[in-house]
Amino acid sequence: MKEDFLHYVWQHQYFDKTQLVTEDGQSLTIMRPGFRHTDAGPDFPNARLQLGEVEWNGAVEIHLKASDWYRHQHQQDPKYDQVILHVVHTADQPVYRTDGSLVPVLELTSRLPAGLLLAYKRLLEQQNEPALPCGALLGQVSELTRTLMLDRVLLERVEQKADLITALYETLGQDWEATTWHALAAAFGFQKNSEPLSRLAKALPLSILRRHRHDVRQLAALVFGQAGFLVEQENTSHDLYIRDLQQEFAFLRHKYNLAGTGLALHDWNFLRLRPANFPTVRLAQLVGLLHARPTLFDALFTAVDVPALEQFFTTPVPEYWLNHYRPGKPGKVPALGRSSVHLLITNVVVPLRVAYARHIGSADLVEASVALLEQLPAEHNHITDLYDALGFRHRTAADSQALLALHRGYCTPRRCLHCSIGSRLVQPKLVTR
Template identity: 50%
Template sequence: MKEDFLHYIWQHQYFDKTALATTEDEPLQVLRVGFYNTDAGPDFREAMLRVGKVEWSGSVEVHLSASDWHRHQHQLDQKYDQVVLHVVWQVDTQVLRTDGTEVPVLELRNRVDLRLLQTYERLQQSKNEIPCAAFWPGVPEITKTLMLERALVERLEEKGEEVLQVYRSYGNDWEQTAFHTLLRGFGFKINQQAFEQLAKSLPFHVVRRHQHNLLQLEALLFGQAGFLADADEEYAQQLQREYTFLRHKYKLEPLPRHQWNFLRMRPANFPTVRLAQLAALLHLHPSFFARLLETGTVKKYEQLFQASVSAYWQKHYMFGRGQKAVAKGMGKSSAQNLVINVAVPILAAYAVHTGERAYLEKAMNLLEQLKEESNKYTRLYEELGWQATSAAGNQAALGLYKRYCHPVNCMRCAVGNKIMKNTPAL
């Protein structure tokens, strides 16, 4: 058993209240359970209780054993002086506040229906990737739909917060934040870390100063990425000369070439091709963040990421390796991937930052209009009969799995709550 089970029991009051009393035999009446606290401090705030003939307003702390109070050092923490009830599965010691006064205790182990505990343990001990797989068919569709919508919003908030952390680290510069997020997106998982390192090693003010010149922009990106050390043809040597000058001017230190991954990749996805596409995009859209905010339709967003590469890269995948037919720009599926992983998180972050919900709605509308390929996460829910019909569904499934199913956080999930509530004889 974990504490989340007792949090659930207390929050929903799923225990026998007959002759309810503290361990000191004082009559206990719960007037308000309080609000679950996700921050530091007691588990439930603003609870209201009647102990004996006195009404108390304060916090409720929940533990498996009363001795956990001491194990967590609450007797030394003044935040816990406001606790008016200690809810535990079993009592094994007395608990005191910092001033030495005793905290009233409610023991639950003889008040909870064992069938409820058995259902909880079935979920916790499930061998399935989705712990509630055996119960899933019996859960109302509306419950599953609403939970997936909630998981989508939470995932957007999480992605938005990641962008806001970047924003704060760059001194509240949205264009630089967009540049960092864009480069990270261009890594497409396999080279994500390398592209992120490139974003950190190449000051955006340097990029901004040379965006008007595509050759200089290519020199900065390829040189800083470490691809120009062995230049042996005219185009590459030209880039090398430009980069050598810019490197000394801005005191740049290039990344090691070995961090880039080419293994088991199609040539169209090589990091060299992505860098050429990135240079073309930055050259075409010098105010990229502003374009993200003002762009309207899904098609326009896709086009935003599909700038045509320079002449050399229309015939090459790597330096010195030519091809007769090479795509001039990014493919549609890759552009859609960037809409999902670059545009949508930035819009979500800007919505949180400004308080303007329109940007969050715009992000969600983009996801609902895009079709994302099925992945290992969505397939888990497809096997249970749920089908994602858009990128919004895919992101919802990913959020549900990572936040609730994989960590077996069933007590915080509406589906898990419904399963528990449907346990007989509650």
């Protein structure tokens, strides 16, 4: 048994509550069980109980064994002095607060419904399933329950991404334009090069780029120079374009005191990437975007739907990079693909809009931003394939994002009792059918 199970039991009050008595002999009436708390401190603050003749307001702490109170060092933590009831599966010893006062203990061992325990054990037996631990039991859960859970985790995923945007906004001095630049730069790394591109955005402030947005040559010199691709190399010694960028970057580096602030060639990942995904190709696409869209943030909000956003990302790159994958190495380069644009909308545009909508207090803009995911085709990868095989809906990017959130936030860490699907499988009403 896991502690999460007792959290679930207490939260939903799925135990026999007739003639409740604590281990020290006090009668117990539960007037309010409290609210589940996941940060540091007691598990269920804001509980209201009657112990004997006295009514108490405080917190409830949950453990498998009463002795876990000492194993977790709660007897030394003043935060736990507010605990008015210790709920355990096994009351193996009395526990005390920092001032030495006894904490009332309620043991649940004999009060758990047999059907609830059976359903919980059956769920645990499915823990080796590759996707959903409860995959073999899904037939017992309605389509409505699945749909509601996917709706919930989709919003959780978008909110988490929006939180990162908000944190970035605060770090950058509450500048939405700079926030957009940093978020887009990192996203153009498409996982393999997200980290170095994020560092490049820090090494190349938007305040500098703004001054040169109308000169694509200077933009390219700044971006490729700070990225470390304009160093002397054997295959570029006779490349006139690269030589020109080197000279321009030498001037701009001195002008803006950029020496020692950029990246090096070894910071970038080329291994196991198709040439169209090389970081040099992505940098060229960023140069084209910066040149064609003088105001990134405003332009993204002017685009009201997916076709308009696709147009936003459809910008010409410097001519040299139409025919070169790397400096001095020719080859025909395709434009930024539609699937890549859709990933940028999913991972940058939607969270950025949600973060801004929360900032200005616009619930309508939040809803409209999340709805963009319904206009995008579904993503397909090894994770979504697992859920496809289990019969989950998968038609749009909203579905894909929800499945990824379900997998990473609930199924992989086996947080089954925090999930509506797993919770439904162990509900007493379902068990007794």
